[in-house]
Amino acid sequence: MRQTDIAIIGGGLAGSTAAAMLGRAGVSAILIEPHRLHPPELRCEKIGGQPQIDRLAKTGLLDAVFDAATHDHEIWLARFGRVIDKRPSQQHGFLYETLVNTVRGEIPSSVETIHAKAVSIRTSDDRQTIGLSTGEDISARLVVLANGASVGLRDQLKIGRPVISACHSISVGFDIAPKDRDTFEFPALTYFAEATRHRTAYLTLFPIGATMRGNLFVYREANDPWVRAMRRTPEAALDECLPKLRALIGDYTISGDVKIRPIDLYESDNVVQPGIVLVGDAFASPCPGSGCGTDKVFTDVVQLCSVHIPNWLASPGMGAEKIGQYYSDPLKLECDAWAKKKAFTLRAVTLENSLYWRMQRWIRFFGRLGEGIVRRARETLPGELALVGCALVVMSVPAM
Known part of the structure; x- marks a missing residue:
């Protein structure tokens, strides 16, 4: 059984970024990913x-x-x-596959990549055991679950995925x-x-x-x-x-x-469990139209790999009290709440016909139009005339 501090399951953007960051920091890590090259997929572009x-x-x-x-x-x-x-x-x-394969190219050689599928997982307050499709087992202090919307391992751990x-x-x-x-x-x-x-x-x-x-x-x-x-x-x-x-x-x-x-x-529930953390889409899905997907991934991975994992590895055990620190991280909570709000706001401003949302659409339109007029005025008019024109435009645009 191979031993490591961190086992990362899933080599998409979140998992590959985590592997690159941990490897560069000198942390013992293994990346488990069945595909040698990430296949074409419609995600962040x-x-x-x-x-x-x-x-x-x-x-x-x-x-x-x-x-x-x-x-x-x-x-x-x-x-x-x-x-x-x-x-x-x-x-x-x-293309998303270009992004992921580029990030994989930045993973140091100290991080071993195993091209197999994780099919089972057993967790505890000390070490975690991952069963692979090859029949091999991996032992790790912490498992980073970065396998997107896949539910097999989460079902084994009774981690729910209620649809919002x-x-x-x-x-x-x-x-x-x-x-x-x-x-x-x-x-x-x-x-x-x-x-x-x-x-x-x-x-x-x-x-x-x-x-x-x-x-x-x-x-x-x-x-x-x-x-x-x-x-x-x-x-x-x-x-x-x-x-x-x-x-x-x-x-x-x-x-x-x-x-x-x-x-x-x-958004996943029952996630505060010993020995395992969820990052990126494995934890919660973003709305691609809101443009927040990579923000959520990078926030999750940076806070986990730069702040929490170094602190956790400095002392014995990997109990739920440690894992809870990641899910209550202020930057993660702020980013998750912001992404969720943007998802529902974009849908409402696109579809709703109440007076409030009609006004929101016009405010956004005139705001962008005003910015364009100001930009052109600054580029084409003499300095004093541009300032006057910009002031008139600002006065004509509805306030938020």
Whole structure:
């Protein structure tokens, strides 16, 4: 039986990041993952915004990830068939499998990777035993469960996964190209929904290498006829939910495999148990449209690997009182609550027609429009005129 301090089950973004961080810190760790290379999967396909970049930087993996990504530099914001702002962008795009395999490449050789499936687990206040599909057992002081939505091991430990919002949203990923011309006019584009009846939050288009990638976020049932249409006639389905898009960006074609992923929001319970912690999607699912998935992963892993594991390994045992410190970590609690709030706010602002939510949509629209006008004024007008124009715009935008 192989012995280690930390056994990580699952080599997706959370598990691979944890393996890289622990290995660099000199902690004895083993990563258990059946796939030598992460297979194609529709999950996070870009990182952007300073808070998200700061969270990535804390993992020590920022340079490697950005070297494998495509920076779009500028993004256009649009609604109602018109561009309302062109702003500098910190977005870096990549396919999810590229992201995960890049992070795996940063795992030090001191961390052994076992290509097998974890099929059983026994926990205690001291050491944990993991049974592998190869027939081998691994003994560890702590198990980091990072196997996403898989339920087999959690069922053995009686860890529940109550659903907070069934089919909360649907994410769609595809490649898009201009028709009868070489490139789109925009470097990257976010197009916001035009009306609640379209049940669409937004479409974001961004480059990955020489390919323009599309991520679309809608609120429909998994068996909605529109979902089938998106697979069979994606251009017509996209026109249906964003009718004025084509007039703005020109004729286009959608090529390759259209990936569609319905999202249930859930949060695990009965998690404070000796010898095991859950990170990333293994603990709770984010809404991809809210853009919080990587924030949750990096917050979980950084707090666990930088704060809690070093403290836990400094003393004997791995009882529930230690594990509870991770789940009550203030930064983790704050990030989890923020991500959940954003998920429900985005759904409400997309679908609800009460006076409050109609006002929220207009506030967001005029806020973005105002920022665009201010930005253009600063770029084109003399200093004093720009200040006057900016003041007039600010006075005309509704307060939050």
